Amino acid sequence: MGCDRNCGLIAGAVIGAVLAVFGGILMPVGDMIIGKTIRKEAVLEEGTIAFQNWVKTGSEVYRQFWIFDVQNPQEVIVNSSHIKVKQRGPYTYRVRYLAKENVTQDPENHTVSFVQPNGAIFEPSLSVGTENDTFTVLNLAVAAAPHLYPNAFVQVILNSLIKKSKSSMFQTRTVKELLWGYKDPFLSLVPYPINTTIGVFYPYNNTVDGVYKVFNGKDNISKVAIIDTYKGKKTLSYWPGYCDMINGTDAASFPPFVEKTRVLQFFSSDICRSIYGVFGSEINLKGIPVYRFVLPAKAFASPLQNPDNHCFCTEKIISRNCSSYGVLDIGKCKEGKPVYISLPHFLHASPDISEPIEGLSPNEEEHKTYLDVEPITGFTLQFAKRLQVNILVKPSKKIEALKNLKNNYLVPILWLNETATIGDQKAEMFRKQVTGKISLLGLVEIVLISIGVVMFVAFMISYCACRSKKAK
DSSP: OHHHHHHHHHHHHHHHHHHHHHHHHHHHHHHHHHHHHHHHHTSOSTTSHHHHHHHSOSSOEEEEEEEEEESOHHHHHHHOOOEEEEEEEEEEEEEOOSOOEEEEEETTTTEEEEEEEEOEEEOGGGSSSOTTOEEEEEOHHHHHHHHHOOOHHHHHHHHHHHHHTTOOSEEEEEHHHHHHOEEOHHHHTOSSOOOOEEOTTOSOTTEEEEEEEEEOSSSOGGGTTOEEEETTBSBOSSSSGGGGBOOSBOSSBOOSSOOTTOOEEEEETTTTEEEEEEEEEEEEETTEEEEEEEOOGGGGOOTTTOGGGGGGOOOHHHHTTTTOOSEEEOGGGGTTOOEEEESGGGTTOOHHHHTTEESOOOOHHHHOOEEEEOTTTOBEEEEEEEEEEEEEEOOOSSOGGGTTOOSOEEEEEEEEEEEEEOOHHHHHHHIIIIIHHHHHHHHHHHHHHHHHHHHHHHHHHHHHHHHHHHHO
16 A cells, blocks of 8 residues: 555656656747747748738838928018927828839849839828818928029029019928929929929829848848848948948848847838837737837937947038037938938937927927837837928028028928837737747746646655655
8 A cells, every 4th residue: 555655656756757847848849849930931932921911011001290380481581580380280191001012032142122112092080181281381492492503603593483483481382282292383484304393202102112122031031131232232322331331121020039139220211221229128019029129319319429320420511510410411312402301309309400490399209219029020010110301491692582591490391100000900810820829838838847846846745754654
C-alpha cells in the first residue's frame, strides 16, 4: 500500500515536471513557429496577408483641412500689421481609396514597383460646411511673383498685370478652389504660355505618386517595404548631403519585429524628405497591443539644436542664419514657389516665426504626428499625419500689392490631418489570425509551466512527508 502511494506521488511529480518542461520547450519552439509564419506572410508577393493589405489599404483614409481665414486683410496691406487668422474646419475628404497600380515584381532584385493613384472625394457628413464656403486667404500667385521673378524690370510688368486683373495680396476663394485649383486672373493675363491654374494641391485628382520601387522582403525580411528608388532615383535632388536620401518605407508598414528602441524611418512625398518617428507609448487599439511612434520636435529643430538638420537649412531669409526652427523650406520641390511646411499652428517652431500671426494656439495632442504600429508584423494600424502649409511673403518695391510690407511674413494657409484607423472587421481578423493565436500560445505555455511546477512541488512535498512519517 505504502509503495503504491509513494509510486503515485513520484508519478505525479514526474508528470508535473514533464508538463513544466514541455511548457518551457514550447516557448522557443512557439516563438520559432511564429517568427517563421510572420517572415512568410510579411513578404510583398501575391498570396500573403501583407501583400493583400499593401495593394489596397483596408482602412478608410481621411484628410481633414482647416483653413486660416484672414480677418484683417486691409490693415496688413496698408500698415504691415500682424495678420489675424481664424481657423475654420474641418473640411473632410476621403483619400487613398484607390489600389496601387502598375504593381510589378522584379524577382532578380527582390523588389516590387508601383504607383499610388491620387484621388479625393468630399465627405459632407464629416465637414462643417460645403466645398463652396469662402475664405479670405493669401493670393498665391501674387505672393509667389517676387520669388519666381526677382528681376526688377519683370516685376514692373507683372505689377501692371496684377493691377489690371484687380488682384491684391489677399483674395476670396472657396475651399474647392483653394485646395484643388482655380484659374488665376493675374496669371491669365501673362502674354506667354504658362499654367494659369493654381491651388495648394493642384494637380491632385487623376495624378499618381511614384513610381516607387520597394524591397519585397523575399531574400531579407528586415528590408521588406523599404524604398529602393522613388521616381527612378535613390536620392531626391532637393537637399545637399545625406538630407537628400530616401530612407525607410512609405509608413504604411515597416519590417516586422519592431522594438521600442528602433527609430522608424519613412519617406513622405508631401514634405519632400525622409523623416522618422521615435517610441512614445504603448496603446491598446481595438484589443490589439500597438506601439505609438511620434514625430519628435527634434526632426524640425534648427542645426544649433540638432546638427543632423544642417542640410535642411537652405533659406537665410526665414531661418535667420539657421537659428530659427520648426519650418521646412520645400521651394526646390515646388518649382521655386515659396512653400514652407511646419506642424499645425507652428507647433515646436521658434517664437519669431509665429510672432507676426495672431490667432494660433499650438497643442501637442491635436497637432502632433504619430503612427500606431503592431510590433510583431510591423503593420501601421492607425496614424495621424498633421502638416501645415505656409507661404513666405516678402516686400517688393515694384509690386504695389506688396509695397507697404515692412517685413517678411510666413503666412499659414491651411493645416491638414490625414488619419486612418483599422476597421472593426479588419481588427477582428487581425486578432484571430495574428495577436489571438500568439496570445493563446503564450497562455498555453504559462498554464503548462504553472500547472507543471505546482504539481511537481505538491507531489514532492507529499512524497517527502510520507517518507518522514514512515521513518518515524
